[in-house]
Amino acid sequence: MPEPHLRASDTDRAAVVTTLDRSLADGRLDLAEYEDRATRAHAARTYGELTELTADLPRPARPTRPAPQRHHVARALYGGAWHGAWGGDLRAAWTGWLTTAVIVVGVWLVSMLATGDLQYPWPVWVIGPWGVVLLARTLGERRGGDVDRHRLTA
Structure with a gap:
């Protein structure tokens, strides 16, 4: 994410909530942790606040581009x-x-x-x-x- 003091957009908040959704589904977060973090994500104003919410979660693997089919x-x-x-x-x-x-x-x-x-x-x-x-x-x-x-x- 960009510098922690910069303001986050709705898209940034939604991306963090998506990461939290995946973590809940994977069993990395329990329901109470998920609800707390999702609420804080929706209320976050800066990138720094968003980064805190996912700092202890693994980063999603970058999608690999499929090789062009011959x-x-x-x-x-x-x-x-x-x-x-x-x-x-x-x-x-x-x-x-x-x-x-x-x-x-x-x-x-x-x-x-x-x-x-x-x-x-x-x-x-x-x-x-x-x-x-x-x-x-x-x-x-x-x-x-x-x-x-x-x-x-x-």
Whole structure:
């Protein structure tokens, strides 16, 4: 924290209360200590007053930045285009599409058989656009995978 005599902001007080919340959840503070310190944090005017409230608590670990993901490496390791740059699993996407297709076509067929009429094939509007997008995505992933594999070996 900055110099102890400087005035603290609401954000600074909230950050200290968040630290106290974590310490309570971790069992470092009992409820009475937590309530006392949280009350004092909300009333604190300076950084020095806030620092006193967390001086005996461990500092939270600084969040580490995740390493940038190299999608072409993921493709090489996990089987080609099924794990692609969008982070999705195309196999699961196709499974979802197929499941939905079977259900809506089944409903359409049952309703046709029940009424005895030839009905408009409305399932096309449910599964058609979705299938086109999935097909484009799959083809794009496979082409992108070839380019990335070339970069991986170059």
